Amino acid sequence: MSTLEMILNGQEVSVDVEPGDLLAHVLRDKLGLIGTKISCEEGECGACTVLVDGRTVDSCIYPALKAQGREVVTIEGLGQDNRLDPIQQAFVDKTAPQCGYCIPGMVISAKALLDETLHPTRKEIEEGISGNLCRCTGYYQIIEAIELAAARLAEKGGLG
Amino acid sequence: MWDEYLFPASVEEALEMLEAHGGEARIIAGGTDLVLQSQRGQCPAKVMVDITRIPGLDHIEERDGLIYIGAQATHGQVAASPLIRSRAGVLAEACGSVGGPQIRNVGTLVGNVVNALPAADGAIALFALDAEAEVVERRGRRWTPIASLYAGVGLCTVDPCAAMITQLRFPALGKGEAGAFERLAKRRALVLPILNAAAIVGLRRNKVQKARIAIGPVASTPFVVAEAAESLVGQTPDEERITRAAKLAAQTAQPRDSLLRGSAEYRKAMVEVLVRRALWRAVEAASLQEDEDVNS
Numbered sequence: 240m241s242t243l244e245m246i247l248n249g250q251e252v253s254v255d256v257e258p259g260d261l262l263a264h265v266l267r268d269k270l271g272l273i274g275t276k277i278s279c280e281e282g283e284c285g286a287c288t289v290l291v292d293g294r295t296v297d298s299c300i301y302p303a304l305k306a307q308g309r310e311v312v313t314i315e316g317l318g319q320d321n322r323l324d325p326i327q328q329a330f331v332d333k334t335a336p337q338c339g340y341c342i343p344g345m346v347i348s349a350k351a352l353l354d355e356t357l358h359p360t361r362k363e364i365e366e367g368i369s370g371n372l373c374r375c376t377g378y379y380q381i382i383e384a385i386e387l388a389a390a391r392l393a394e395k396g397g398l399g
Numbered sequence: 400m401w402d403e404y405l406f407p408a409s410v411e412e413a414l415e416m417l418e419a420h421g422g423e424a425r426i427i428a429g430g431t432d433l434v435l436q437s438q439r440g441q442c443p444a445k446v447m448v449d450i451t452r453i454p455g456l457d458h459i460e461e462r463d464g465l466i467y468i469g470a471q472a473t474h475g476q477v478a479a480s481p482l483i484r485s486r487a488g489v490l491a492e493a494c495g496s497v498g499g500p501q502i503r504n505v506g507t508l509v510g511n512v513v514n515a516l517p518a519a520d521g522a523i524a525l526f527a528l529d530a531e532a533e534v535v536e537r538r539g540r541r542w543t544p545i546a547s548l549y550a551g552v553g554l555c556t557v558d559p560c561a562a563m564i565t566q567l568r569f570p571a572l573g574k575g576e577a578g579a580f581e582r583l584a585k586r587r588a589l590v591l592p593i594l595n596a597a598a599i600v601g602l603r604r605n606k607v608q609k610a611r612i613a614i615g616p617v618a619s620t621p622f623v624v625a626e627a628a629e630s631l632v633g634q635t636p637d638e639e640r641i642t643r644a645a646k647l648a649a650q651t652a653q654p655r656d657s658l659l660r661g662s663a664e665y666r667k668a669m670v671e672v673l674v675r676r677a678l679w680r681a682v683e684a685a686s687l688q689e690d691e692d693v694n695s
Binding site for chain 1: 403404427431475499502587
């Protein structure tokens with residue numbers, strides 16, 4: 240047993256983990272953050288996407304101890320109190336979620352993209368979510384939602 | 400899954416950890432393949448020695464005409480590197496087509512070599528670039544051509560339980576030289592290639608001075624088609640000669656029937672298409688470079 244210490248959604252967190260634990264399982268089973276979804280468990284669908292030091296990773300194949308001392312952001316880290324993050328709000332406004340299972344990962348990938356550029360081209364958006372599969376195939380609404388979020392954020396001057 | 404997860408602070412300490420566990424420990428970098436292999440029982444090692452926090456292994460730099468890439472450099476970092484994009488664009492293209500962003504943010508290019516798969520996009524470009532790897536063992540370090548490290552599908556002669564690759568190097572593409580990478584797959588992301596091809600062409604006064612072509616997966620290792628490349632040397636790279644070289648590449652390639660990737664016949668035909676496209680783009684880019692040099 241080892242102790243994993245990380246900054247999780249802005250808070251210092253310390254949790255006991257096994258050497259072979261993967262980050263997605265630690266987040267869901269030990270820390271109760273079930274917004275991060277597990278689907279393919281082989282790094283092919285992106286449902287488990289979280290940010291580690293600002294970059295997207297597939298947390299279902301990411302050894303938890305790699306996050307030692309790092310900043311981790313999950314879907315629960317977006318928005319405040321009962322207010323949705325602008326990206327989440329845009330997904331709602333464009334009715335981007337269908338079954339919803341891929342959406343936390345999609346939103347996190349969108350966040351990584353918009354943290355880097357506030358004026359993404361459509362191609363950059365497509366590339367930004369190319370590691371996330373939606374089996375409802377609702378990609379157009381998702382892309383439109385990210386475009387809407389980008390436009391709103393650009394107006395406000397960034398994610399802050 | 401594992402008994403211990405260790406973070407050595409130096410290459411020496413990593414090798415000591417490996418030795419102390421006598422074959423039970425192995426090197427892990429990004430782990431994007433290794434985690435799956437462990438889960439499927441294909442990796443007997445129970446102790447992971449994670450090299451991603453060792454200082455001095457994250458470089459992507461040029462020294463004396465050679466480009467050096469450290470063992471921690473991820474596919475994403477290589478693909479985005481201005482140095483790689485301008486002096487080894489073929490590798491940037493290849494690394495940019497691996498998996499999706501999440502995989503590229505974690506999986507390393509050196510890991511691509513250690514995994515020794517004949518379809519690995521990054522490795523195909525490295526073969527075209529004639530790359531070497533620095534192998535470090537307890538008894539010392541040595542540079543060796545990456546081709547010498549491939550012993551079969553998934554078999555690398557660098558034993559991850561006793562040694563590691565610390566960096567790669569290859570000549571930066573110079574005046575009149577350029578490369579291109581082509582890939583055939585069922586989707587544009589998150590899928591293994593049906594075929595891939597990397598070509599490098601060096602031009603002087605519109606004649607081919609050097610050419611290298613690597614393709615995968617058509618053999619047990621990334622496959623360099625020397626005859627096809629040599630057929631271009633000394634020639635003006637026009638449509639006829641490029642088509643002939645591509646046909647030659649297809650004749651040499653021995654793809655197998657594959658349920659995942661398609662029939663041997665189909666893939667052999669596609670080798671010609673991919674090699675022709677890669678050569679065309681490489682020739683176009685190389686002649687642009689040559690023109691710039693003439694004008695400047």
